[in-house]
Amino acid sequence: MPHNKNRDSKNQDRNLEILKHLQKPIVMLGMMGTGKTTIGRAIAKILGLEFLDTDKKIEEKAGLTTPEIFSQFGEKKFREVEAKIITELLNQDKKRVIATGGGAVVNTESLAYIKNKTLSVWLNTDLENLYKRVSKNKNRPLLQTENPKKTLKNLMDDRKHFYEQADIHVQMKQDCIISAADHVLEHLHMYLKDKI
Numbered sequence: 001m002p003h004n005k006n007r008d009s010k011n012q013d014r015n016l017e018i019l020k021h022l023q024k025p026i027v028m029l030g031m032m033g034t035g036k037t038t039i040g041r042a043i044a045k046i047l048g049l050e051f052l053d054t055d056k057k058i059e060e061k062a063g064l065t066t067p068e069i070f071s072q073f074g075e076k077k078f079r080e081v082e083a084k085i086i087t088e089l090l091n092q093d094k095k096r097v098i099a100t101g102g103g104a105v106v107n108t109e110s111l112a113y114i115k116n117k118t119l120s121v122w123l124n125t126d127l128e129n130l131y132k133r134v135s136k137n138k139n140r141p142l143l144q145t146e147n148p149k150k151t152l153k154n155l156m157d158d159r160k161h162f163y164e165q166a167d168i169h170v171q172m173k174q175d176c177i178i179s180a181a182d183h184v185l186e187h188l189h190m191y192l193k194d195k196i
């Protein structure tokens with residue numbers, strides 16, 4: 001994006017307003033591959049907030065990678081640890097940005113915490129885009145199936161009604177991280193301004 005002084009200062013004012021009105025942690029929701037971690041981290045940096053990723057926290061706690069946790073202990077155990085970490089982090093009531101794993105919303109308690117204690121942002125994108133992104137790496141144990149695209153579609157269909165409960169819905173089209181982060185910040189700003 002070319003440098004534009006006027007736009008930069010407008011964005012700075014917008015970001016300051018977001019910070020002024022933000023009362024809760026911002027939580028990124030959405031399917032694997034939507035960019036929750038990358039965009040969440042970029043937003044946190046722009047706003048000067050701490051950034052946390054629940055998948056990373058789970059891996060640190062277990063001393064294992066996500067695929068190792070799934071293969072050694074199963075999805076159920078992963079979900080238990082995920083829910084515990086989400087409730088612990090949200091009970092700290094800190095203003096920061098948290099990226100969750102795509103399946104975090106299926107746990108009833110986690111979803112209730114997210115709805116009560118956060119400003120939740122659903123990053124949504126279409127199946128083709130998602131598939132293009134997730135097929136680049138093998139880190140998603142749930143997609144190690146005969147037909148990963150179909151699995152992805154089924155997961156999307158099953159989870160849509162959970163993601164729809166987020167406060168803010170953002171349709172992601174941008175490949176560039178800066179434009180994507182800016183797009184999400186615009187949505188956050190609009191939402192918070194409406195609440196004043």
Ligand code: S3P
Binds near residue numbers: 032033055100103
């Ligand atoms: C999962 C998504 C992953 C990770 C785990 C399960 C899911 O996180 O939590 O592989 O159920 O959708 P990302 O959404 O960050 O890839």
